[in-house]
Amino acid sequence: MRKINLVFLLIINLILLSCSDDNTTSTGPSGPECLISAVTDSSTKYTTITYWNDKVLKIHNYNFSNGQIGDLKNSVEYDRNFLDEFKSIRYLDGSGNLEGVDSISYNSKGLIDEIITYNTNFERLKRVTLGYDNSNNLIEERVFNFDINWIIKIETEYIYDSDNRVETSVRKQKTSGDDLIDSTFYTYDNMKNIESTTRLYTPFKKNNFLTVENVYYLSNGERFTDTETYEYEYNEKGYPIKTKITSSIPEIGIKYQYHIMECE
Numbered sequence: 001m002r003k004i005n006l007v008f009l010l011i012i013n014l015i016l017l018s019c020s021d022d023n024t025t026s027t028g029p030s031g032p033e034c035l036i037s038a039v040t041d042s043s044t045k046y047t048t049i050t051y052w053n054d055k056v057l058k059i060h061n062y063n064f065s066n067g068q069i070g071d072l073k074n075s076v077e078y079d080r081n082f083l084d085e086f087k088s089i090r091y092l093d094g095s096g097n098l099e100g101v102d103s104i105s106y107n108s109k110g111l112i113d114e115i116i117t118y119n120t121n122f123e124r125l126k127r128v129t130l131g132y133d134n135s136n137n138l139i140e141e142r143v144f145n146f147d148i149n150w151i152i153k154i155e156t157e158y159i160y161d162s163d164n165r166v167e168t169s170v171r172k173q174k175t176s177g178d179d180l181i182d183s184t185f186y187t188y189d190n191m192k193n194i195e196s197t198t199r200l201y202t203p204f205k206k207n208n209f210l211t212v213e214n215v216y217y218l219s220n221g222e223r224f225t226d227t228e229t230y231e232y233e234y235n236e237k238g239y240p241i242k243t244k245i246t247s248s249i250p251e252i253g254i255k256y257q258y259h260i261m262e263c264e
């Protein structure tokens with residue numbers, strides 16, 4: 001057992017050492033480097049996302065106030081192996097200090113099937129497992145916390161429509177049973193989805209939302225519904241550059257999201 005633990009720590013240490021090499025994140029695959037900037041008028045955060053060939057490379061989150069970008073709050077860097085697969089994700093604070101690492105595993109089809117989060121003491125914190133159908137659609141996402149053993153916390157199921165888009169997602173709280181958290185129902189436009197280029201994995205990779213209806217299940221057996229309506233302005237490539245989101249809950253009201261895409 002001691003030998004196995006030493007091997008395990010050596011593997012994790014190699015992951016962290018390889019992640020600390022700035023060369024792994026300063027160069028990308030062949031093709032144009034693109035930068036996406038995103039900001040919402042109801043947030044104090046400004047985000048820039050750098051990616052190559054539709055693969056997210058790094059994310060920087062800045063303080064944002066009165067229309068001005070402030071100090072760096074934190075950043076995320078994605079590292080690849082020699083096969084150009086994402087193998088780990090580094091989380092850093094505003095000063096560049098490492099806060100945690102995600103280790104990424106793939107299935108036989110080259111799809112991400114497991115992500116394990118470690119802290120800087122090489123301790124396991126969280127585990128996400130992903131399941132797919134025969135069309136390589138993500139249909140199940142399971143989140144575990146670590147406490148001596150892996151304890152499942154949340155399970156999300158995705159159901160697809162005839163156009164291969166998620167029409168329903170269902171989340172269940174698994175820690176204390178099989179209780180429903182919420183169900184969400186989606187409708188879409190026919191334009192390009194920018195989120196698919198900025199996330200490591202997502203079932204929402206085709207079009208943009210027109211409506212998102214969230215049904216929340218309360219512990220007392222009651223439920224309430226919030227419906228969000230989306231309106232967009234698009235650039236010449238068919239990606240949204242401005243999004244207006246209107247909630248059916250008056251207290252939430254209207255919020256905006258902005259995206260700026262620049263490629264070299």
